[in-house]
Amino acid sequence: MSGRTRDRVATGLDLYDRTARDAAATVIAAYSTSFALACRLLGPRPRPHVRVIYALVRVADEIVDGPATAAGLSDEEAGRVLDDLETETLAAIHRGFSSNLVVHAFARTARECGIGEDLIRPFFASMRTDLSTRSHDDASHDEYVYGSAEVVGLMCLQAFVNAGAQHPQPAAPHLVDGARRLGAAFQDVNFLRDLDHDAAALGRDYLGLGAGAATRADVLDRIDGDLAAAAAVIPRLPADCRRAVTAAHDLFAELAARLRRTPEPSERIRVPDLVKARLAARAWLGFAPRDSRA
Numbered sequence: 001m002s003g004r005t006r007d008r009v010a011t012g013l014d015l016y017d018r019t020a021r022d023a024a025a026t027v028i029a030a031y032s033t034s035f036a037l038a039c040r041l042l043g044p045r046p047r048p049h050v051r052v053i054y055a056l057v058r059v060a061d062e063i064v065d066g067p068a069t070a071a072g073l074s075d076e077e078a079g080r081v082l083d084d085l086e087t088e089t090l091a092a093i094h095r096g097f098s099s100n101l102v103v104h105a106f107a108r109t110a111r112e113c114g115i116g117e118d119l120i121r122p123f124f125a126s127m128r129t130d131l132s133t134r135s136h137d138d139a140s141h142d143e144y145v146y147g148s149a150e151v152v153g154l155m156c157l158q159a160f161v162n163a164g165a166q167h168p169q170p171a172a173p174h175l176v177d178g179a180r181r182l183g184a185a186f187q188d189v190n191f192l193r194d195l196d197h198d199a200a201a202l203g204r205d206y207l208g209l210g211a212g213a214a215t216r217a218d219v220l221d222r223i224d225g226d227l228a229a230a231a232a233v234i235p236r237l238p239a240d241c242r243r244a245v246t247a248a249h250d251l252f253a254e255l256a257a258r259l260r261r262t263p264e265p266s267e268r269i270r271v272p273d274l275v276k277a278r279l280a281a282r283a284w285l286g287f288a289p290r291d292s293r294a
Helices: 002-007 013-032 034-038 048-063 073-097 101-113 118-127 139-163 173-193 194-200 216-236 237-262 271-286
Strands: none
Touching: 013 034, 013 048, 034 048, 034 237, 034 271, 048 073, 048 101, 048 118, 048 139, 048 216, 073 101, 073 118, 101 139, 118 139, 139 173, 173 194, 173 216, 173 237, 216 237, 237 271
16 A cells, blocks of 8 residues: 555544444444434434444443343343443543443543533443332332433433534533433333333333323323423524434324324334334424424
């Protein structure tokens, strides 16, 4: 290779950074076609950062949701693996490098976008809860949802606001509230979709339906309220983020509507690919977020 050609090829840390981001994108593409579709609607400024956030989230989730157990790990061993991942993530943010490609990509995003321990530690705390808590009441549900979903929304918001900025700044309070409400809605929708699987395969009850005052209708009403609150602030996000967030919002609004129409589903509620494409096109054309109650 000539010196002139070599100059045009990324080397050193630039190559490692790019490879780490590519690894994170591969993780997301393999695990969630819906999320991969929404990511493509993001502008090039925030897109790689959101991908690496969700890649780290997915790796942590897999430690507690089956693959680690299938590999022969006990809950205690899976907990130690999760602890190691948290320790490595925080250390990588401090030093700017990790031998774990997904962690390295996340650490670079965290440094650029201002994602700190105040968001990372609650996330890992909720993941750790999955190894020890099988049934949730209202208080533990809210705490779990904050760490497992709302802080992920806040991490993405930091990327929306700060990607490419020289000095990251906190997001405005109304955007923070919208990100939290959207994350909570996403999580509760998935709890309802996976109710039978969580109980049968994982022995978990996140919603406590039947054990307290909450009913399935109450959860759906809460989801609708969270989606409506999030929809109100989406137009105030940076322009290169609105289409993707609208598409994600509308996908979960569609899921919520289908869950409400199917009180006792015989299989996991899904949105057909043709409907997903229509929702993505609607978001791309700049339509306002839809109402899940419509």
